[in-house]
Amino acid sequence: MSIQENVSLKPYNTFGVEVSARYFSEVNSAKELLESLQFSNTQALPILFLGGGSNILLTKDFDGLVIRLNLKGITEKIIDDNQVLVTAKAGENWHQLVMYCLDKNYGGLENLSLIPGNVGTSPMQNIGAYGTEIKDVFESCKVLNLETLELETLNSGQCQFGYRDSIFKQAGKGKYVILEVTFRLNRKDHKIDVEYGAIQSELAKMGISNPTIQDVSKAVINIRQSKLPDPKVIGNAGSFFKNPTISASQFENLKQNFENIPGYPNGDFVKVPAGWLIEQAGWKGKKIGNVASNQLQALVIINATGNATGQEIFDFSTMIIDSVKEKFGIELEREVNII
Numbered sequence: 073m074s075i076q077e078n079v080s081l082k083p084y085n086t087f088g089v090e091v092s093a094r095y096f097s098e099v100n101s102a103k104e105l106l107e108s109l110q111f112s113n114t115q116a117l118p119i120l121f122l123g124g125g126s127n128i129l130l131t132k133d134f135d136g137l138v139i140r141l142n143l144k145g146i147t148e149k150i151i152d153d154n155q156v157l158v159t160a161k162a163g164e165n166w167h168q169l170v171m172y173c174l175d176k177n178y179g180g181l182e183n184l185s186l187i188p189g190n191v192g193t194s195p196m197q198n199i200g201a202y203g204t205e206i207k208d209v210f211e212s213c214k215v216l217n218l219e220t221l222e223l224e225t226l227n228s229g230q231c232q233f234g235y236r237d238s239i240f241k242q243a244g245k246g247k248y249v250i251l252e253v254t255f256r257l258n259r260k261d262h263k264i265d266v267e268y269g270a271i272q273s274e275l276a277k278m279g280i281s282n283p284t285i286q287d288v289s290k291a292v293i294n295i296r297q298s299k300l301p302d303p304k305v306i307g308n309a310g311s312f313f314k315n316p317t318i319s320a321s322q323f324e325n326l327k328q329n330f331e332n333i334p335g336y337p338n339g340d341f342v343k344v345p346a347g348w349l350i351e352q353a354g355w356k357g358k359k360i361g362n363v364a365s366n367q368l369q370a371l372v373i374i375n376a377t378g379n380a381t382g383q384e385i386f387d388f389s390t391m392i393i394d395s396v397k398e399k400f401g402i403e404l405e406r407e408v409n410i411i
């Protein structure tokens with residue numbers, strides 16, 4: 073393991089923002105991770121862990137040690153006729169894990185096809201798409217407790233998963249580094265989840281009426297490729313904001329003024345699509361300087377010229393928050409981690 077100095081982080085974040093790290097190390101094993109941690113400890117440096125860099129906005133140079141987790145390996149344990157536990161190390165690419173499981177006909181991850189990033193980060197915000205979240209198939213994760221330097225195994229309850237949320241973004245923020253994640257998947261009794269309307273219409277377009285998990289994955293990939301900008305082509309971090317949840321009474325009040333406002337009831341609350349709010353506030357496709365809201369999906373903020381700074385993107389997101397608040401009285405929350 074080598075620790076480099078003054079390294080550009082542009083290739084390591086999907087916004088393609090140019091900032092530098094005072095120190096940078098890429099770790100391939102637990103031993104290298106411990107060596108890096110020792111280095112940061114002796115120099116009293118702050119640490120930033122990096123996976124695929126697809127859920128961060130780097131707003132300034134990082135005056136500490138960036139540790140890129142590159143731990144690799146996938147193992148499996150057959151539990152019975154139907155169930156299998158698949159464990160992947162933190163540095164495995166998420167979509168490649170999904171493809172690995174589909175190749176073996178292990179069901180459970182197919183709706184989460186093509187989400188960028190690494191396996192080790194997937195529990196951070198309980199990644200989700202098209203009606204599925206990892207909490208639905210999560211068994212446990214192995215973490216290094218940075219306070220005690222002990223290894224711990226956390227189950228689903230201990231991870232406190234919520235909508236794009238977990239203990240790793242709350243009470244455990246900065247306390248753990250996730251080393252590997254285990255999923256409980258089905259070998260044969262596959263639960264085909266095509267509740268999400270767009271999947272049904274895509275499958276119909278594909279001429280499939282009795283889909284397999286592989287078909288569902290293909291449909292999800294098609295939808296994602298048609299709707300979301302490819303970060304390799306245009307810098308972005310996917311949905312920039314969470315969909316807000318408001319009280320049923322606030323929703324009813326809003327309906328008086330905005331009769332078409334969409335809402336998905338959730339107990340006493342209603343989830344409102346942030347993309348709709350942003351679009352109605354006039355931001356869809358709008359560009360200011362180097363930053364824009366995506367033409368096809370207003371929820372995605374893009375580095376339109378490739379030259380945006382993290383601060384410009386952050387300021388653009390603040391303008392959206394202010395304008396949605398003014399129009400609807402709803403405060404949007406950023407999904408992307410601001411560094």
Ligand SMILES: Cc1cc2nc3c(=O)[nH]c(=O)nc-3n(C[C@H](O)[C@H](O)[C@H](O)COP(=O)(O)OP(=O)(O)OC[C@H]3O[C@@H](n4cnc5c(N)ncnc54)[C@H](O)[C@@H]3O)c2cc1C
Binds near residue numbers: 187193200248308
């Ligand atoms: C085009 C596009 C589409 C997307 N679509 C979706 C979607 O449908 N659903 C969804 O949920 N997300 C989506 N995302 C967001 C993103 O892909 C996920 O949040 C992904 O899990 C981030 O993984 P990463 O490895 O890139 O994380 P990074 O950006 O590298 O890291 C995110 C945060 O986790 C910390 N971190 C990284 N690794 C570890 C670790 N091993 N232990 C502890 N902390 C760590 C980092 O310090 C940072 O704070 C999308 C992003 C893009 C660009």
